[in-house]
Amino acid sequence: MSVDDQPSNPTDNRPFVDVLGTAISRRNVMKGGAAAAATLFIAPHVANADYSGDDYDENWNRIPGSRNSRVRFEPTPNPGGPDPMISPDYEYTSIIPWGTPLFPGVPEIDPTDVASNGSANQEQQVGIGHDGIWFFPDVEDTDGDGNDDWKHNWDRRDWDYDDPSNTNGVLCLNHEFGFTSHVLGKPAPENLEDVRTMQAAHGVTCVEIAKGEDGWKEVVPSSRNRRITPNTPVEFTGPAAGSPLLETPSGSEPAGTLNNCGSGYTPWGTYLTCEENFNGYYGYTDEAYEVTPEQERYGFTAGGFGYGWYQFDERWDISNPNSKNDENRFGWIVEIDPNDPGAKPKKRTALGRVKHEGCAIAIGRRGRVVAYMGDDQRFDYIYKFVSAGHWQTMLAEGKSPLDEGTLYVARFDDDFTGEWLELSPNNPVLADWTLDECLVYTRLAADAVGATPMDRPEWTTIGRRQEVYCTLTNNSRRTEADAANPQAPNLNGHIIRWRDTKRHTGTDFRWDIYVLSDDTLPENGGDESYSFASPDGLWADPTGRLFIGTDGRQPFGNNQLVVADTRRDEFRRLFAGVDGDEITGTTVTPDRRTMFINMQHPGNGDPTRTNFPVPGAGGPEVPRDSTIVITRKNGGTVGS
Numbered sequence: 001m002s003v004d005d006q007p008s009n010p011t012d013n014r015p016f017v018d019v020l021g022t023a024i025s026r027r028n029v030m031k032g033g034a035a036a037a038a039t040l041f042i043a044p045h046v047a048n049a050d051y052s053g054d055d056y057d058e059n060w061n062r063i064p065g066s067r068n069s070r071v072r073f074e075p076t077p078n079p080g081g082p083d084p085m086i087s088p089d090y091e092y093t094s095i096i097p098w099g100t101p102l103f104p105g106v107p108e109i110d111p112t113d114v115a116s117n118g119s120a121n122q123e124q125q126v127g128i129g130h131d132g133i134w135f136f137p138d139v140e141d142t143d144g145d146g147n148d149d150w151k152h153n154w155d156r157r158d159w160d161y162d163d164p165s166n167t168n169g170v171l172c173l174n175h176e177f178g179f180t181s182h183v184l185g186k187p188a189p190e191n192l193e194d195v196r197t198m199q200a201a202h203g204v205t206c207v208e209i210a211k212g213e214d215g216w217k218e219v220v221p222s223s224r225n226r227r228i229t230p231n232t233p234v235e236f237t238g239p240a241a242g243s244p245l246l247e248t249p250s251g252s253e254p255a256g257t258l259n260n261c262g263s264g265y266t267p268w269g270t271y272l273t274c275e276e277n278f279n280g281y282y283g284y285t286d287e288a289y290e291v292t293p294e295q296e297r298y299g300f301t302a303g304g305f306g307y308g309w310y311q312f313d314e315r316w317d318i319s320n321p322n323s324k325n326d327e328n329r330f331g332w333i334v335e336i337d338p339n340d341p342g343a344k345p346k347k348r349t350a351l352g353r354v355k356h357e358g359c360a361i362a363i364g365r366r367g368r369v370v371a372y373m374g375d376d377q378r379f380d381y382i383y384k385f386v387s388a389g390h391w392q393t394m395l396a397e398g399k400s401p402l403d404e405g406t407l408y409v410a411r412f413d414d415d416f417t418g419e420w421l422e423l424s425p426n427n428p429v430l431a432d433w434t435l436d437e438c439l440v441y442t443r444l445a446a447d448a449v450g451a452t453p454m455d456r457p458e459w460t461t462i463g464r465r466q467e468v469y470c471t472l473t474n475n476s477r478r479t480e481a482d483a484a485n486p487q488a489p490n491l492n493g494h495i496i497r498w499r500d501t502k503r504h505t506g507t508d509f510r511w512d513i514y515v516l517s518d519d520t521l522p523e524n525g526g527d528e529s530y531s532f533a534s535p536d537g538l539w540a541d542p543t544g545r546l547f548i549g550t551d552g553r554q555p556f557g558n559n560q561l562v563v564a565d566t567r568r569d570e571f572r573r574l575f576a577g578v579d580g581d582e583i584t585g586t587t588v589t590p591d592r593r594t595m596f597i598n599m600q601h602p603g604n605g606d607p608t609r610t611n612f613p614v615p616g617a618g619g620p621e622v623p624r625d626s627t628i629v630i631t632r633k634n635g636g637t638v639g640s
């Protein structure tokens with residue numbers, strides 16, 4: 001989302017190092033998309049690193065070998081305009097647009113008259129602002145071991161076949177936001193019913209989908225279809241559950257999830273939804289109210305982003321004494337079981353409270369669960385969580401691996417090493433803090449320990465050799481470059497990567513800039529067939545492909561999905577979106593022959609720009625956020 005790009009980090013955590021020379025010397029290294037990006041990179045060796053069988057040595061130098069390209073499709077042009085384009089080797093359809101009924105008897109939204117929809121319908125329809133997404137295939141216990149759960153081989157980062165379905169399952173997807181003018185057909189809510197409709201368009205959808213003769217479609221009725229909105233009862237778990245910081249004077253029950261941006265998925269088959277720009281929905285009616293330093297650090301203001309909910313629903317009024325602390329109930333990683341629609345979503349406080357963009361899970365040494373997370377704001381930070389024990393042991397003991405462990409924030413040093421700084425009272429800098437203060441006011445704890453301010457950390461993902469990638473989408477306000485954010489201003493963003501010692505569980509790491517967006521431009525030796533800017537959505541498949549979704553002004557045409565072969569630094573444009581849109585989450589069927597991505601805010605809601613999924617522009621249909629289904633015409637895996 002680009003609505004809230006204002007920096008709210010007042011600290012001076014900006015270790016200046018003069019590495020511009022390094023950054024410049026590393027430009028122009030992708031000529032033709034085939035040269036090695038990191039060959040000029042020199043950094044000292046770090047002990048304990050395990051690079052056996054890797055594609056890179058310990059200094060991120062590529063290990064040469066005769067490898068075939070994994071991105072051999074013909075790239076699509078990106079001319080811009082109201083309709084998507086895809087590689088000639090591929091085809092796409094769109095499914096579950098905003099306003100699709102999830103339950104019998106519910107009408108579909110009328111895209112020529114959205115004002116007639118209303119909250120009662122919207123609460124039972126697919127929401128708007130399609131973003132993070134994951135597909136949970138149906139599975140069968142074909143090997144007879146009694147375990148018919150969804151399984152995933154976390155070493156290979158691929159499915160561990162227990163006969164998972166490639167044609168049926170539950171799709172969980174986030175509804176980050178919708179403009180009021182898009183959802184209601186008017187610029188601002190005029191009453192509580194309008195606010196309820198807006199709220200119902202936000203949150204999460206779980207929907208069963210199946211592939212039939214006419215392609216993929218939602219299944220209605222299905223016992224697993226579900227809407228979760230800002231008003232759905234939720235449960236806090238982990239160290240800050242029960243904290244006074246999460247209780248309101250009125251004793252209200254915790255409710256809802258909001259501004260659900262990136263996503264993740266766990267080895268035990270659950271969905272992780274990430275709450276990002278929650279601050280923008282709050283405001284205050286008491287003109288004498290003064291925001292607290294904690295509220296200021298999270299960006300709360302008198303009017304928020306202009307949603308106006310606080311004018312009709314007092315919960316969203318931070319000057320209302322009855323609902324004090326309600327705003328602390330957002331900014332979490334929230335776990336949802338796609339196969340248990342009656343269970344409350346669980347807010348996992350051990351993972352901290354920031355503007356969470358995504359949550360990439362790895363399995364670290366001795367089976368510990370590791371979660372990597374970006375906090376998307378200019379000059380904010382990258383975090384990781386490491387579970388206290390082996391995830392299977394913890395589950396067997398009735399504990400969630402996401403409830404006990406250690407939260408860290410990253411410091412990127414100018415010698416291309418880095419350190420994970422613990423965010424708990426165990427850290428001497430935070431000795432005066434309580435653990436629940438560290439977890440509820442995570443940004444302030446991270447300020448105190450000296451984390452490195454980054455250029456808007458968006459999605460994270462785990463590569464085929466356990467390296468971690470993170471998109472840094474852009475930062476027009478940066479005035480001082482540093483090693484990890486080497487451009488000032490950083491108008492087009494970059495992708496950073498790192499690898500921790502001790503297989504994700506160590507406190508030091510080695511990092512590298514995987515690609516500067518500017519290096520994909522033709523004037524810098526790149527090529528129009530893959531030039532991109534403002535990388536945002538990110539997912540690595542198990543074979544070394546990196547799928548990059550963009551959100552921002554592109555060098556050519558509309559926002560897009562670009563595929564990289566990380567073993568060869570080769571890039572190709574697979575899909576180009578529509579005018580005004582953003583390309584968000586990525587997921588696949590277990591055979592990876594069907595990919596689902598999301599198209600968010602097509603036309604920014606303006607039908608004169610696009611009527612998507614109706615072709616063209618200028619018609620009466622308001623454009624609708626949708627999930628795009630991508631397949632290769634020859635039946636191959638997506639990205640090949």
Ligand code: FEO
Pocket residue numbers: 001002176261262276357376458536
């Ligand atoms: Fe929701 Fe940072 O994009």
Ligand code: CA
Pocket residue numbers: 140141142143144145146147148162
């Ligand atoms: Ca089995």
Ligand code: CA
Pocket residue numbers: 001261262357458536537551
């Ligand atoms: Ca994003």
